[in-house]
Amino acid sequence: MTSPIPQPPGLPLLGNVKDVDPSNTWWSLKTLADKYGEIFQIKALGHKIVFIASAALAQEICDEKRFRKYVGGPIVEIRYTVHDALFTAFDHEENWGIAHRIMAPLLSKESVANHFDEILLCTQELINKWKSQDPNTKFQPLKDLNNLNLEATALTLLGKKLGCINSPQEHPVIQAMEDATSEAMKRPNRPKLLNWLVYGGKFKRATKTLRGFAAECVSYRKENPTDRHDLLWALMNSTDPETGKQLTDEQVIDEIISMPIGSSTAPCALTSLVYYLIQNPQVVVKAREELNTVIGPDGELKHEHLSQLDYIQGIVRETLRLSNAAPGFNIEPIPGTTGPVLLQGGKYQIAHNQPMIIVLAAVNRDPTVFESPLEFKPERMMGEDFERLPAGVKKWFGNGKRACIGKNWAWDFLMVVTARLIGEIDFEGAVGEGWGEKTDGWFNVRFIDFWVKAKGRV
Numbered sequence: 001m002t003s004p005i006p007q008p009p010g011l012p013l014l015g016n017v018k019d020v021d022p023s024n025t026w027w028s029l030k031t032l033a034d035k036y037g038e039i040f041q042i043k044a045l046g047h048k049i050v051f052i053a054s055a056a057l058a059q060e061i062c063d064e065k066r067f068r069k070y071v072g073g074p075i076v077e078i079r080y081t082v083h084d085a086l087f088t089a090f091d092h093e094e095n096w097g098i099a100h101r102i103m104a105p106l107l108s109k110e111s112v113a114n115h116f117d118e119i120l121l122c123t124q125e126l127i128n129k130w131k132s133q134d135p136n137t138k139f140q141p142l143k144d145l146n147n148l149n150l151e152a153t154a155l156t157l158l159g160k161k162l163g164c165i166n167s168p169q170e171h172p173v174i175q176a177m178e179d180a181t182s183e184a185m186k187r188p189n190r191p192k193l194l195n196w197l198v199y200g201g202k203f204k205r206a207t208k209t210l211r212g213f214a215a216e217c218v219s220y221r222k223e224n225p226t227d228r229h230d231l232l233w234a235l236m237n238s239t240d241p242e243t244g245k246q247l248t249d250e251q252v253i254d255e256i257i258s259m260p261i262g263s264s265t266a267p268c269a270l271t272s273l274v275y276y277l278i279q280n281p282q283v284v285v286k287a288r289e290e291l292n293t294v295i296g297p298d299g300e301l302k303h304e305h306l307s308q309l310d311y312i313q314g315i316v317r318e319t320l321r322l323s324n325a326a327p328g329f330n331i332e333p334i335p336g337t338t339g340p341v342l343l344q345g346g347k348y349q350i351a352h353n354q355p356m357i358i359v360l361a362a363v364n365r366d367p368t369v370f371e372s373p374l375e376f377k378p379e380r381m382m383g384e385d386f387e388r389l390p391a392g393v394k395k396w397f398g399n400g401k402r403a404c405i406g407k408n409w410a411w412d413f414l415m416v417v418t419a420r421l422i423g424e425i426d427f428e429g430a431v432g433e434g435w436g437e438k439t440d441g442w443f444n445v446r447f448i449d450f451w452v453k454a455k456g457r458v
């Protein structure tokens with residue numbers, strides 16, 4: 001006997017439009033998951049979407065023999081900006097494979113390790129900035145971390161120094177990413193005419209800024225030839241070993257833009273990290289002991305240390321779990337499946353073409369997997385304890401073929417920034433300015449109104 005999939009009551013004709021706030025979709029979904037549990041559905045504007053909120057169900061629908069990435073809604077909308085780039089390509093599009101095979105070797109663990117010094121240099125620049133400012137200054141760490149992330153992404157993958165860490169202004173690419181992704185999230189829920197007449201201009205301007213930035217990176221490389229074999233070099237010169245094809249000029253731009261959009265998730269995770277460190281001073285003490293043991297009190301962080309910093313690895317994983325900085329991903333049954341699809345051995349039943357969204361805020365806090373799921377406990381993310389966790393709660397970088405191509409870069413970046421911040425900075429919450437756990441976001445989620453003070457350690 002299958003159980004019905006719970007659905008909020010909704011309104012006649014309009015369905016569940018009121019259950020999801022279009023300006024804070026992921027917060028609404030987290031709230032619905034808290035209320036309805038492991039699976040629920042909403043119906044609006046003639047569409048039904050099923051949401052997955054438990055580790056067991058997430059694990060089941062990550063089985064690539066039965067399911068695949070669903071390219072729909074906001075992902076289709078952002079194709080206006082990046083066309084059939086890696087993140088947005090439909091399964092049948094040949095360019096996904098061509099771009100993947102050209103790019104993946106430059107984002108392997110080994111290739112990313114070659115960028116360690118550049119990541120460290122950018123991180124040090126931010127640490128120096130925070131150390132030199134008045135320790136009573138209240139600031140939003142997300143803004144500085146966004147700049148750090150963009151700087152490090154551009155320097156390592158595109159070989160271009162932007163100089164945005166110490167700049168008083170936010171780099172225009174950051175606002176353009178916010179505008180393009182927020183538009184992409186909102187458009188599926190608005191009438192087409194309204195999208196075109198009222199909001200089309202914003203989408204167009206943001207896209208122009210992003211494509212202009214990418215085109216500048218290409219021109220800069222052409223005007224400043226180098227023997228650097230970085231990602232930009234591969235995008236501009238490599239040939240796909242399978243088809244013998246190269247990327248067109250347009251495709252190079254599409255893929256360049258996808259890099260800062262993808263990596264913009266990392267500063268959201270790091271902002272959460274700052275929050276969890278402030279809330280858990282005992283974690284900071286333990287991490288500093290580890291840094292002392294592995295690197296020594298006056299030693300310099302080296303790439304080989306990253307794999308020895310077990311506790312800091314636990315901190316990074318626990319941050320990825322609780323921050324759910326990439327808030328979810330879309331799945332559908334593999335086409336050709338006939339008849340209804342059964343989940344959990346027949347407990348639930350969905351249509352053969354039913355889109356589903358994994359809500360990581362719920363999956364990563366599944367109480368059947370984690371004791372005290374809201375607590376920040378790096379220990380459970382270390383060694384054998386981490387290995388023993390079910391695969392469904394380790395999906396912060398997505399799944400299978402369409403998992404994050406930047407995961408090695410993100411891992412090294414998060415490890416370096418975490419180790420250096422813990423080693424060098426004492427944070428304090430600037431309570432009284434909306435300091436708390438409420439989040440918002442589009443393709444990523446981050447704290448709203450999160451202010452801190454930072455003091456360099458002597």
Ligand code: HEM
Binds near residue numbers: 087269395
């Ligand atoms: C904390 C950091 C990051 C997290 C949590 C994260 C998470 C994810 C997730 C969940 C997906 C799967 C999306 C889906 O199935 O629709 C994904 C895909 C992707 N990510 Fe990341 N990501 C991070 C950093 C990065 C970085 C640094 C880059 C680029 C340098 C990047 C580029 C991409 C791209 C291009 C895809 C699409 C891959 C494909 O479909 O072939 N991400 N990421």
